[in-house]
Amino acid sequence: xxxxxxxxxxxxxxxxxxxxxxxxxxxxxxxxxxxxxxxxxxxxxxxxxxxxxxxxxxxxxxxxxxxxxxxxxxxxxxxxxxxxxxxxxxxxxxxxxxxxxxxxxxxxxxxxxxxxxxxxxxxxxxxxxxxxxxxxxxxxxxxxxxxxxxxxxxxxxxxxxxxxxxxxxxxxxxxxxxxxxxxxxxxxxxxxxxxxxxxxxxxxxxxxxxxxxxxxxxxxxxxxxxxxxxxxxxxxxxxxxxxxxxxxxxxxxxxx
Amino acid sequence: xxxxxxxxxxxxxxxxxxxxxxxxxxxxxxxxxxxxxxxxxxxxxxxxxxxxxxxxxxxxxxxxxxxxxxxxxxxxxxxxxxxxxxxxxxxxxxxxxxxxxxxxxxxxxxxxxxxxxxxxxxxxxxxxxxxxxxxxxxxxxxxxxxxxxxxxxxxxxxxxxxxxxxxxxxxxxxxxxxxxxxxxxxxxxxxxxxxxxxxxxxxxxxxxxxxxxxxxxxxxxxxxxxxxxxxxxxxxxxxxxxxxxxxxxxxxxxxxxxxxxxxxxxxxxxxxxxxxxxxxxxxxxxxxxxxxx
Numbered sequence: 001x002x003x004x005x006x007x008x009x010x011x012x013x014x015x016x017x018x019x020x021x022x023x024x025x026x027x028x029x030x031x032x033x034x035x036x037x038x039x040x041x042x043x044x045x046x047x048x049x050x051x052x053x054x055x056x057x058x059x060x061x062x063x064x065x066x067x068x069x070x071x072x073x074x075x076x077x078x079x080x081x082x083x084x085x086x087x088x089x090x091x092x093x094x095x096x097x098x099x100x101x102x103x104x105x106x107x108x109x110x111x112x113x114x115x116x117x118x119x120x121x122x123x124x125x126x127x128x129x130x131x132x133x134x135x136x137x138x139x140x141x142x143x144x145x146x147x148x149x150x151x152x153x154x155x156x157x158x159x160x161x162x163x164x165x166x167x168x169x170x171x172x173x174x175x176x177x178x179x180x181x182x183x184x185x186x187x188x189x190x191x192x193x194x195x196x197x198x199x200x201x202x203x204x205x206x207x208x209x210x211x212x213x214x215x216x217x218x219x220x221x222x223x224x225x226x227x228x229x230x231x232x233x234x235x236x237x238x239x240x241x242x243x244x245x246x247x248x249x250x251x252x253x254x255x256x
Numbered sequence: 257x258x259x260x261x262x263x264x265x266x267x268x269x270x271x272x273x274x275x276x277x278x279x280x281x282x283x284x285x286x287x288x289x290x291x292x293x294x295x296x297x298x299x300x301x302x303x304x305x306x307x308x309x310x311x312x313x314x315x316x317x318x319x320x321x322x323x324x325x326x327x328x329x330x331x332x333x334x335x336x337x338x339x340x341x342x343x344x345x346x347x348x349x350x351x352x353x354x355x356x357x358x359x360x361x362x363x364x365x366x367x368x369x370x371x372x373x374x375x376x377x378x379x380x381x382x383x384x385x386x387x388x389x390x391x392x393x394x395x396x397x398x399x400x401x402x403x404x405x406x407x408x409x410x411x412x413x414x415x416x417x418x419x420x421x422x423x424x425x426x427x428x429x430x431x432x433x434x435x436x437x438x439x440x441x442x443x444x445x446x447x448x449x450x451x452x453x454x455x456x457x458x459x460x461x462x463x464x465x466x467x468x469x470x471x472x473x474x475x476x477x478x479x480x481x482x483x484x485x486x487x488x489x490x491x492x493x494x495x496x497x498x499x500x501x502x503x504x505x506x507x508x509x510x511x512x513x514x515x516x517x518x519x520x521x522x523x524x525x526x527x528x529x530x531x532x533x534x535x536x537x538x539x540x541x542x543x544x545x546x547x548x549x
Contacts, residue, residue: 007352015343075339078392081304082353084326252323255267256306 004083004092008066012096018062025104026111028054033121041125043216045116046132046140051108052148052212056155056180058104063097063156064172067163076256090160090251094244097156105145105152112141132216140216147233148212154205154236155180157243164250183209188224202226205243208236257282257431258303258400263311265295265302272298273309274456280400280431285422287442287463288435289538290452296435299452300335300402303433304328315400332398334406338389342378346388349377355396366421367391368414382409390418394425401425403434407441419445443534451541458545466537474510476503477526478517485522492516504530 012018029049036044044050070076076089083089116124127138135143158179162172187206191198207225211232214221218229225232258280265273273295280286288296302309305325313320318327340349346369347360354360364373367387372380377388386409393401407415422432422445436442442449449466451459476496478485485503489496494513497504505513510527517524532540 010348010352011341011344014341014348069341073340073342074335074337075341077301077304077306077335078333078339078353080306081325081328081331081333085324256301 001084001088001092004079004088005095007079008092008096009099012066012100017065018058018100021058021061022104022107025051025054025058025108029108029111030115030121033115038122041122042129042131042137044122045112045125045137046144047212047216048105048108048112048141048145049115051105051112052151053180055101055104055108055148056152057177059097059101059152059155060159060173060176060180062100063159064163064169064176066093066097067160068167068169068172071167071256072169080256086252087248090248094156094160097159098153101149101152101156105149109141109145144212144216147215150233150236150240151209151211154208154240154243157240157247160247161243161250164247164254179206180209184213184224191224191226198226203235205235205239208232208239211236257316258433259312259314260303261312263299263302263309263313265298265307265309267298267307272307272455273302274454275311276457277311278450278457278460280433282399282429282431283426284448285426285432285434285446287446287449288433288452289439289442289449290435291542294452295455296452297336297404298455300333300404300433300435303402304331304333304335330396330399331402332393332395332400333402333404334389334393335402335404338385339392340377340380340385340388342376344377345375346373346377346380346384346391349388350391350395353392353395359397360395363391363394368417383411383414386410387414387418390421394421397428398430400431400433403432405436406434407436407438415441439535439538451538453542453545459541466534471507471529471531473504473506473530475526475528475530476505476513476524478522478524480517480520480522485517488516488520488522489513502526 029051032050033044070079079089080086115121116127125137128136131137131140133140133143155176159172159176162175166172166175183206187204187210190201190204195201202225207227210221210225211229214225214232215229222228227235260279261277263273263276264271276299288299290296298307301307303313303320305320305322305328308322315327315331320327341352344352347364350360350364364370367390369384369387369391372384377385380388386406390403390406393403406418410418419441426432434442434446443463446463448462449459450457482498482501482503486496486498489503492512494509494516495506514524514527
């Protein structure tokens with residue numbers, strides 16, 4: 001699989017979109033910083049200027065094309081026959097997306113550090129100041145980034161699944177964007193509407209999208225998610241594995 | 257090298273290839289011929305482990321399955337359209353799969369792609385893309401190359417060049433499995449032919465079988481007036497046809513006709529054998545098969 005991973009990274013590195021779109025993320029973070037002002041300085045630093053949503057959106061745009069471009073250009077044929085197995089091709093793509101996700105989070109953290117050093121948007125806050133979970137702000141930032149990496153991996157597994165099930169790139173982007181922006185609300189609506197026993201409904205996959213937001217704002221989001229942080233984390237990891245296996249199953253049966 | 261035994265391929269419940277068996281040896285150039293929908297591309301995809309199948313495919317003695325094709329490392333292919341990433345240059349497309357930089361540069365030079373190889377592939381013409389697709393198939397000195405309609409979009413010069421390259425690789429032991437609708441092009445390169453019809457192999461023979469077909473008739477031209485010769489043949493009960501300003505005579509009548517013409521002091525300007533063309537021979541095979549069904 002090492003060869004396939006190298007090939008995927010080579011392609012990602014030579015595409016313009018994944019790297020140009022990072023500037024959009026940085027621009028979005030500055031806008032959020034300007035909009036939220038000095039009142040939420042600590043929260044802005046902890047959440048890397050609320051980069052979670054834009055990172056997920058970027059993942060959807062870049063991730064959906066990572067599969068669809070192969071189907072569109074017929075490049076999936078050499079990719080598969082030149083590899084040892086289909087699984088090598090599939091998991092190389094998943095790992096590439098995960099590494100790209102990691103790069104996005106690192107870029108968000110670097111900009112956060114720069115914005116917190118230079119008093120351009122907000123007055124710098126102390127990295128050692130105790131903030132959430134009785135931890136220093138710097139730990140909060142790293143922990144929140146780690147949690148968001150897990151939430152975004154759930155989105156990656158969803159992208160893989162929808163890309164292997166649906167041939168239209170536009171449909172894949174639209175569905176995943178809707179899940180990102182409305183999934184959390186859909187889950188709370190389901191829970192509020194009492195469509196079933198809440199002890200079961202609260203484990204729906206859309207609820208897992210609350211993991212990052214609940215981590216930095218427990219009081220507000222725990223009420224709607226009805227799950228603890230640990231439960232959300234477990235659910236997210238489980239759904240990631242399930243979606244990934246389903247995506248692999250769909251990829252294995254896809255005809256080219 | 258490649259051994260295919262009783263393979264059946266299904267698309268859903270529909271049978272796409274029925275009980276196909278054949279072998280390809282090193283240096284052999286096998287032409288895969290058949291009408292549209294006969295299953296040429298499906299066979300090629302099956303060989304590459306892209307579809308599920310029953311039966312057995314071995315390459316260099318190693319079993320190929322839909323889930324395991326690591327032994328296809330020495331196989332190159334061009335299936336349907338050239339598989340090219342438009343955002344990469346031609347060279348980058350090749351570099352993606354290349355294991356030997358020298359081989360890559362040699363191939364670019366040999367295919368005459370040096371002038372445009374560093375340009376983004378999205379700016380290439382159809383012919384340029386096709387050449388790049390063929391270059392991708394020939395990359396890393398493969399033992400077997402599978403080409404589906406390789407001459408699509410190529411100009412005359414490029415077609416001749418690709419034909420020469422195929423011969424060069426075959427001389428060095430590379431085997432080819434080529435499908436094409438341009439039968440005359442295939443005839444110039446292949447050493448054996450597999451004919452497919454209705455998803456099954458109806459013939460698998462060396463190309464010599466078609467090239468050395470029996471001569472049934474001769475074309476005859478003489479120094480005399482055509483009418484005079486026709487009257488002479490009529491008078492001597494020698495059957496003939498008059499086609500394309502020539503007399504067509506039976507093989508067994510060539511000797512008596514020559515003697516007759518000689519007696520009447522008529523000289524020959526042409527006496528050439530008429531064989532079935534390759535296209536005619538293929539059409540005959542397919543028609544016979546349809547008639548038998």
